[in-house]
Amino acid sequence: MAKKRSFLLRAVEEKLLIRFSRPFEWGSVKGYVLDVGPKFILMAVFGDGFTLDGFLCCRIADIRNLKCASDSIASMYQTVLNKRGQEIPSRPTIDLANVESILQTANQAFPLVAIHREKTKPGVCHIGCVTEISEGRFWMREIDTDASWGEDExxxxxxxxxxxxxxxGDYERGLHEAGGSPPLK
Known part of the structure; x- marks a missing residue:
């Protein structure tokens, strides 16, 4: 774990394009590590193509096959970003101390958060607003895939x-644009 943490810290310092896999999903994650916390990283990620598509915080323990992109691949991605007028985003104000602080600060900084509980519910993602955190639990008002907010649930x-x-990410931004903020109840 210390070797992995050291690699991730170097990736932050040198703005390295990295790639890794996780045991819960096919394929790999590509992007730039913006910060390393005690158990989670904050990363600007590429979508399926050459466009940066939001941020993720994932557990360091779940990272597998961690590698730097080759110089030629990193250069190609940087060229595409430059031609599209994009750059590596600044680090958003996310507190990586623990899951609670990640959820609190992401919920304050962005209109929607997507959470995954891949060990208990593989393939399921919940998107919405965190309304309360207490005693090891949190509550969310969720937005559906058709951008409608649930009742009072x-x-x-x-x-x-x-x-x-x-x-x-583009999906979360799109849901918010179509569905707006959650109803106040």
Whole structure:
């Protein structure tokens, strides 16, 4: 774990394009590590193509096959970003101390957060607004895939089940643009 942490810290310092896999999903994650916390990293990620597509916080323990992109691949990605007028985003104000602080600060900085509980619910993602955090649990008002907010229902989850938090991706932004903010109740 110390070797992995050292690699990730170097990636932050040198703004390295990295790639890794996780046991819960096919393929790999590509992007730039913006910060390293005690158990989670904050990363600006590429979507399926050459466009940066939001941020994720994932557990360091889940990172597998961690590698730097080759110089030629990193150069190609940087060229595409430059031609598209994009750059590596600044680090958003996300507190990586623990899952609770990640959810609190992401929820304050962005209109929607996506949470994954891949060990307990593989392939399921919950998107919405965190309304309360207390005693190892949190509550969310969720937005559906058709951008409609549920009635008055809040969903409760364990903080310890969270394996990945995503925010400010194209999908989350699109849901917010179509569905707006949650109704005040």
């Amino acid at each position: 809040l969903f409760r989850y364990k903080l310890s089940d969270v394996t990945l938090v995503e925010f400010d």
